[in-house]
Amino acid sequence: MRLKDKVAIVTGAASGIGKEIAKTFVREGARVVIADLNQKAADAAAGELGDTRKALGLVMDVTNEQQVEAGVARTVEQFGKIDVLVSNAGIQIVAIWMVRFSPPAPCCSACTSRAPAEALSIWDRCTRRRHRF
Numbered sequence: 001m002r003l004k005d006k007v008a009i010v011t012g013a014a015s016g017i018g019k020e021i022a023k024t025f026v027r028e029g030a031r032v033v034i035a036d037l038n039q040k041a042a043d044a045a046a047g048e049l050g051d052t053r054k055a056l057g058l059v060m061d062v063t064n065e066q067q068v069e070a071g072v073a074r075t076v077e078q079f080g081k082i083d084v085l086v087s088n089a090g091i092q093i094v095a096i097w098m099v100r101f102s103p104p105a106p107c108c109s110a111c112t113s114r115a116p117a118e119a120l121s122i123w124d125r126c127t128r129r130r131h132r133f
């Protein structure tokens with residue numbers, strides 16, 4: 001019960017890693033706000049964790065300042081305070097990276113022989129000077 005009576009907002013907690021974090025927090029005694037894009041999904045995840053004394057589903061797009069402020073206000077209204085913010089929601093853009101590292105034709109030896117970060121910048125140069133893909 002290391003988080004006993006702590007109040008936490010976990011963003012992106014309707015699924016995936018955020019949901020598992022929220023579960024762990026509740027198991028450790030915290031009260032948790034499941035903040036996610038979709039109210040229905042947030043409610044469903046909160047429902048799995050217990051009643052509204054333990055977990056509350058809230059619609060909160062973390063890119064929308066008004067929704068964040070409203071969510072924070074609602075959390076304080078429901079639980080009286082906020083102790084922890086788990087800023088889990090986010091996006092990871094891998095497509096461009098994957099395309100860059102999967103050239104349609106063999107690149108020059110300089111590209112393949114370098115460490116990834118360095119190769120990326122070399123490929124950037126190659127795409128302009130040699131291969132043009």
Ligand SMILES: NC(=O)c1ccc[n+]([C@@H]2O[C@H](COP(=O)([O-])OP(=O)(O)OC[C@H]3O[C@@H](n4cnc5c(N)ncnc54)[C@H](O)[C@@H]3O)[C@@H](O)[C@H]2O)c1
Nearest residue numbers: 012014015016017018036037060061062063089090091092
């Ligand atoms: N799963 C992995 O292997 C991995 C690896 C590295 C980083 N991450 C990062 O960890 C975070 C969670 O990953 P996951 O695998 O649990 O993802 P997931 O897609 O399973 O869950 C993400 C949750 O965040 C919510 N969400 C998305 N945009 C949001 C927004 N603007 N506001 C509020 N909620 C939003 C989604 O509705 C969803 O419920 C992401 O930022 C991801 O990029 C994941």
